[in-house]
Amino acid sequence: MERKATKIIVIGTSAGGMQALCKLLAAVPENLPASVLIVQHLSTDSSAPFLVNRLNQFTKLTCKVARHEEKIEPATVYMAPADRHLLLRDNELLVVRGPRENQFRPSIDPLFRSAAAYHGPNTIGVILTGFMSDGVLGMECISRSGGTTVVQDPSDAEFPALPLNVLRHIAVDHAVELNIMGNLLVELVQEHVSGSVTVPSDIWAEAKIAEKVMTSSTMTSINELENSGERTSYSCPECGGGLWDMSEEGNITRYRCHSGHAFSRESLLTSMTNHVEETLWVALRTLEERRNILLNMSQNESNKGNRRWATMQEEKAEEMKVHIERLRLLLSQSALSDDEQMGEVG
Template identity: 35%
Template sequence: MAVPDPTSNGALPGVVAVGASAGGVEALTSFAAGLPEDLPYAVLVVLHMPPNAPSVLARILDRAGPLPAVSAVDGTPLEAGRIYVAVPNRHLMVRDHSILLSKGPTENMNRPAVNALFRSVAVTFGPRAIGVVLSGMLDDGVLGSGAIRARGGVTVAQSPSDALFTAMPHNAIQAGVIQHQASAADIGRLLTKLTDRDIEEREMEPDTRMELENRIAMGSRFSAHFDSDDLGPPSGYTCPDCNGSLTTLEEGSFRCRVGHAWTAEALLEARDHEVENALWIAVRSLQEKAKLSRRLADNAGAGMVGRRYLDAAEEAEHAMEVLAKRLSEAPAGTGEHGDS
C-alpha cells in the first residue's frame, strides 16, 4: 500500500518524531537551538516524565530555538515549523495529520512512550516520517525506529559520545535501526538535508501487527477490544504492571492481554525491582520476627521456652544481616521511570 503524497493537496509534507528520557532536557534544548527557521516538517517531542508532574518543557524549547514550541493539545492539526511537546500521562500520537493524545496502555511503564509516537508516525506518514532518538536509559525508541525504517522513513540517533545517558541511542544503533548519527546540536543541519531529499512513494503491504499495536496505544488505559492471540504466542512471562500473561510480539518484545508493552530490557529491569522489593520485605519481616521473639523470651524467662524464643530471634537476626549485606552490595538499578 502506498502512502499518499500529502504535498499534492497542500497538506503537511512530513513529521520529525523525537524521543528522549534521562538527560533529555539538555539534549532537546541543544536540538531545538539547532533547528532551521524554515523547517518544512512538524516536530513532535516525547520526553519520559512522571504522570502527575507539571511539565515546562514546551516553554524551555520555545525559548531555546527559532521554532515555536507548545504543549500538545488533542485534535490540533499539525503545522510545519512548529514543535509539539507531549504532556504527562498521555501518549503523543498522530492521526489524520492531527495530534491524538491517548491514555492507552503504558509501554515500558511509560506514558508518553517514544515507541508509541514513532509507531504512530510510521503508520500515518510512512516515508515522510523521520525518527530521532536522543539521550536516555534503557531502549525505548528502538522498536519505534524499526517501525519508521520498515515503512520507508529515516532514523537518526544522537551520537552516544554526545549524550549524557548513552543507552537509548546506543541500543538503537546496536539494533541496526539507525541510519544517521549526529550531536544534538547538529541534528538540525542534518534535518535540512533529510527533509529536502527525494522521497520514493513505494508500494508496501500493510503491516497488520504494527497497525494493531498502534490501535492499542490509541485505545483506553485498559484496552479489551483486541485479541492478544493476534499479537503472538504466549511468552511464559507475566506483566509487571498487571500480572497478566505476556505474549511474544517478536524477539525481545512483549504485550499483555490489556495492552501493556515491554521490551526485554525493560522487563528485566522490572524484575530487578521486584526482587529488590521482595528482599526488603523479607528484611522487614525478619526484623519484626526477631523483635517479637525477644519480647516473648523476656516474658517466658529462663527455661526451654525462653531459649526457643531466643534461638528464633538469633536465627532471624542472622538471616536479616545476610540479606541486608546482599542488598547493600547490589549495584544501583538503571531504572528511569519518572525521569524528566
C-alpha cells in the first residue's frame, strides 16, 4: 500500500515517563518541522490536561490534549487523554475508546501502527522508560515500514524494562540517552525521504481493522481475521473469544480477537496469568463462604442435639479448610513470583 506522509514523531512511555518527556521536549526547538504524538500509560482517573500543563512549563512547543478528528500541525505536541486510544488517519487524529491492546487504554501500539501505516518512512518512533512490552510491536511496524526507531538507553531509563524489551526484539536505529535525544530528533526530522511510501500489506490491513473497530464500535468480521491471520487455539482473556495470529513469518508474534483486543505474546501471557489469579481468588472466597455455612449448620445441629449431623457438617468444613489453605499457598507463591519478576526488570 502506498501513501504520502509528513514528518511524524510518535512517543510511547510508561512508568517514569513524565519526567523523561519533560527533559526530552525541553531540548526541542519551537520551530520543529514535525508533529509530536504521545501515549503515556495513564490510569482512568488521571488528568491529561494537568500533564499537558506541566509539559508546557518545560518546552516552547505547543502542547495540548489530543482531540478527535483534529488536524495535526507542526511544532505541536498531542497527548492521548486518559482511557482513550490515540490513532492517526492521514493527518487527522482519532481519539477513541476502543478495546484495550496489551491490557492498556491508551496503548502505544495502536498509535505507532497507525503512524507507520499512513506515514511510513516519515515516521520516527520513540520509546522511553517504562514496564512491560506495549510499544514493541508498534516499533516493529515503524521499522518494517521504513521509519526510524529511537529508544532510550536502558542504563539512562528510570525503568529500563520497556526499552530493554524493544532492544531484545528489534534492531533499532538509535539507542541514546535523553540528554542527546532531543538534538537527534531535530536532525532526523530534517532528513529528506525520497520516493513514495511502501507499507507492508499486513501492517496496513491491521491498522485499518483497528481503525474500524475503534471508531465504529463494531466487531471485526471473522472473514477479515481469516484473511489477515491464522486462527489459534487460544481464547482472548478479555472477552473469551477466539484469537488470531496476525504476524507474518519471521516477525514478532501478535494476536487479535474479533472484539478488537490485541496482544503481544508477552502481554497475552500476562493477561492470562492475571485472569487465572482472579479466578483463584473468586474460588477462594467461595470456598471460605461455603466453609462458614457448613460451620453454622454444624453449630445449629449441635444446638438441636443432632450430634451425628453436626459432626458430618464439621468434617466437610475441615475438608474445605484443606482446599482453602492450598489455594492460599498457591496465591502467595504467585505473588512472590510477580515481585521477583518486577525486581528483575525494574
